[in-house]
Amino acid sequence: MEDVKIIKFSNCCLLRDHTIVKEDLWIRRGKILNPQTLFFSEKKAPDEIIDCWGALISPGFIDLQINGGFGTDFTHEKENVEQGVTVVAKGVVAHGVTAFLPTIVSSSPETYSTILPKLRKRMGGEEGAAVLGVHLEGPFISPLKKGAHDEKVLQSFPNGYETLKETYGRMHNVALLTLAPEIPNALDVITRVKKDYQKLIISIGHTNADMDTGLKAIECGASFITHLFNCMNLFHHRDPGLLGLVATVTDKPLTFGLIPDGLHTHPASIRIAHRVKPEGCVIVTDAISALGLPEGTHHLGVNKIDVRDGAAYISGTETLCGSIRPFNHCVKLFKTSTGCSLVEALEAGSLHPAKTLNIQKHKGTLNFGADADFILLNDNLDVIQTWVGGKCAYKNSAIEDHTFKYSVNFENSNNSYEDIFEKRVIRGSKTVYFNLNPEHIP
Incomplete structure (x- = not known):
């Protein structure tokens, strides 16, 4: 009723x-x-x-990149991914998240054919946060900037757009797609994807591309950068890399993810990005299965990871492979790192991701007619309550x-x-x- x-x-x-x-x-x-x-x-x-x-009432946070949490990994536990999404949707409301994109890291075509049909969009409510679609992060990324992704499953585009369709199958549940634009035929693939899936957002990430290639990708329809600074070329005065896009692209929409967890990105780097384009900053957690769990060994895709000293690493290495920092903590760290206003920090976690997905008329805002997705916060930005779809989903x-x-x-x-x-x-x-x-x- x-x-x-x-x-x-x-x-x-x-x-x-x-x-x-x-x-x-x-x-x-x-x-x-x-x-x-x-x-x-x-x-x-x-x-x-x-x-x-x-209390302060803010639009609910929207996480565009979350690999799992609370013991579940969306890629690794492919047979039970629906239950895993339910667990995460219920857990993240305690962090102020009212909507998110389950993120699938680089995988085999067989994995995508199993997972993607199961990851349907969901309305949120008392049972937890809404699911706005899937974020496909890979496998069309650079082996040189693979980060924690399994190199054995990475692909190029030998047959262009046909390769992408053969790899993913149906993409009607996909909201965001991360790829490396320097891969041969990638620019044509971006153009074709935007033609067939107009609402799907193309992101540049895990890439060895220079600034010129990045600009070409933007011209073809890309409009987001996946975790700026991480898994991409470093800034150089003769080739500023993707960071140069942040300062250059003004005539087309461009936003960029930042992981302000105190580990992935130095506060000074976050400050630079914010000073250059504050309206483009989008807070993401890049959280993994260990979010909300004690230290130990967990999974990210096919890789084992070690959680120790408040950070997550590929097992046996010092390579960071995701975050375990709750979203509202990332908002606090973003505010501290940039010295920005409270409004800017909250909008980087709510309005900006909504604008990235072109859903700002009904998400990421408290304007009349918008979805009743909001959070009650105290002065320390601790979450008191989370409301999703007009229903209370969390009480502290x-x-x-x-x-x-x-x-x-x-x-x-x-x-x-x-x-x-x-x-x-x-x-x-x-x-x-x-x-x-x-x-x-x-």
């Missing part, structure tokens, strides 16, 4: 239109409402009021839950009303359940 209850969040600040404002947030049927329209057109009052005790268990009675007088015309009703303090917010007729509520 459709939930038509109107919920009003009061005593809060909202991140809206690039500004933090003190306003109430109204939701119904999984969407954000315009209270003026509600009042003048429908003469409706809220069915429930949640007093947020001064570190804050007490108790109930008490509350007496209030209402006045309407010449009549006074008094009622006793329950006020519940739920882990950092107060929920008021009204027993009065809505027309008596001021």
Whole structure:
């Protein structure tokens, strides 16, 4: 049955239109409402009021690159990948993530044929974050910049676009595709993919390309850079590499992923990227199966990884292979590294990834009519609650839950009303359940 209850969040600040404002947030049927329209057109009052005790409400975070978490790896556990996605979707809401792209690292055609049909888009809700599609990271990447990817499964494009189709099969569930543009026939492949899958985003990554090749890829339709600075050529004054694209491309959309986990990217590097193009910064976790788990040995694709001292390495080496830092912690580190405003840090994790996928009208924003995907944060950017599709998917268990009675007088015309009703303090917010007729509520 459709939930038509109107919920009003009061005593809060909202991140809206690039500004933090003190306003109430109204939701119904999984969407954000315009209270003026509600009042003048429908003469409706809220069915429930949640007093947020001064919390900040931000659009929910969107993670465009996450390989797994909480003991599951989307690539390695291909037979049970649907269950794995469910586990991760439920786990990441504690980090403020309301939507994500399950990421599949370089694999064999047989693996893609098994996994891709199972990774369908999902609506989020009480059960966890939404799935916006799949991020295919490889296998069309440079062996010289493979990072933790298995070199045995890497491919080129001997038959151009046909090779890509033979490798992946149907791509209707794919939202983001990372490839190396210097591979022969790659530029033609980008053009063909954008023609056949207009909503699919092409990203440049794991690449040995110079700046000129990167520019050609942008001209062909690429619009994202996968984890800037990682697994690509270093900056040089005569060839700035892909970092040069950040400062050069102004006439076409271009955003870039950053992993501000304290390990993958030096704070000064993050600061440079932000100073050059703050509106292009997209926070990603690149999280692996060990996210949310203790130190030990886990899997990333076919590789074993060691988690030690707060970092993840290919087993027996010092090669980083993904992050175990929760998303909201990455937002904190991004803010600290760049010295940016709170608004910029939050938008780098919400609005910017939504713009990357061209879904900013209904995700990554608190504008009227957008999906009711949002988070309540305290001053330390700790997640108090996470709401997905207008449903509460996470409540911080570190804050007490108790109930008490509350007496209030209402006045309407010449009549006074008094009622006793329950006020519940739920882990950092107060929920008021009204027993009065809505027309008596001021």
